[in-house]
Amino acid sequence: MTPTTPHTVPVTVLGLGNLGQALVGVLLAQGHPTTVWNRSAHRAGPLVARGATAAATPAEAAAAGGLVVVAVLDHDAAREVLAGAGGALAGRTVVNLTTGGPEAARDLAALVTGQGAAYVDGAVYAVPQTVGTPDAFVLYSGDAAAYDAHRPVLDLFGEGTFVGDAPDLAAVHDTALLSGMYGMFAGFFQAVALADAEGIGAPAVTSALVRWLGAAADALPQFAQEIDRRAYATTTSNLRMNAVGLRDILAATEARGLPTDLLAPLLRLFEEQVAAGHAEASLSRTVESLRVPR
Template structure:
């Protein structure tokens, strides 16, 4: 399976939650023959009006397409849906856009491959309303030949990036990217709570916070280069400067009667590095404490 599929693909979408509906609607809107299946058949009504075919079982949906796209709750559900269709998977490509863990991605990929099908794992970075727009992107890993074959159809969902042949890689990327997102949310919640102790509303604070964070984000590629090279010399944002600054922030937080649970662990990383003799190193060296390397 090495040739790019340039014409309209035959596609089945299993799972019609918000994401699944957006996926199927995007394929239909671009002229692909699309079959859909969902436990609650009524969720297909809008898609049927757009030209979708409805399968009465996952097995029927698999049999009706060359490209099978799955977007359900978890990997256990993916396996449950595909198991009765195992005999019909051979020669097809399964693209799994369900959120899971690297281990479950490896296991599912091995099982799908054993059935004679190609397996591609994916992580979608879009809210359903932005699927198919320039703001959406999807990371893929697994069978590269299968990905290249169906890339014209998959790229309709958002900018596609193939991150490697190991099927679990998209899940590893996803876990890492979302970890950064939740760290950002934690900082936002802490900031809003702290500002609120003096009557500053979240709406008043947020424009200033977003402006500052946008600038701070520009430092990340530089930090990434330092981390990958393992070279942390800097003349700007040293660990000692940030250690003092964060300690002051936490002291203010406590004085305002708020907990410091969200940011205290970061100060421990700074303390660990400064105590190990790296006070003048770049802030990015804090990652070495997470890695267990002083």
């Protein structure tokens, strides 16, 4: 595979939603010859005005680029588009930035490699406005040689990290990271609902919450070390203390007529660990009620 430089690689982008348009904007700003395709062809108009070339079909678009980037709605759409590109993918590198689970990544990898192309899966951590800025980062997995060959281009989208040769590893990381994100959102929604019940506006409670969550997040690297070592001794915030605290929070929530659906399952995990004799252990030991037994 011939090494590439950021200004010599023809790039194809399949999909012109918010992410796809942001990716194309970065490529055009860096002087790339960029071919685009989208099911709704009119979305290509503004990009063509900036220098992109519109293709009529996925196959035509794929044939124009040595690097083919896919950013569509979901796995089903990605599969349909890549199947439509067919033999035009041969000899190219496909980088799939469509959000999907590990099973989807394995399926798409099989489809792409079956057409004679290299497959790289990616998980983008950026809103469209931050693509191509230092705030964006992307995790990649799959064909390491293809990733290395095209890294000068891929790094234009955001700081890239290669997490392994298996095509589904970026999606595994993505599933884990987004699980943490949605858990944070769940706590936020519960917090503002509880404050609202007492007439406290969401902005007021959020200001303090953001500060507190930042401090709480500082504990996570230590928790991670405890979890990997399965060493849960602590002299600070143990499971008994947290079970009592969360029980009080849920009681106050119920007293205000609010549902406890978001946090009650966490209390059950705390109580399970306490009942198993781990009351004095670190809060991080809660993961033992979730992880696959070894």
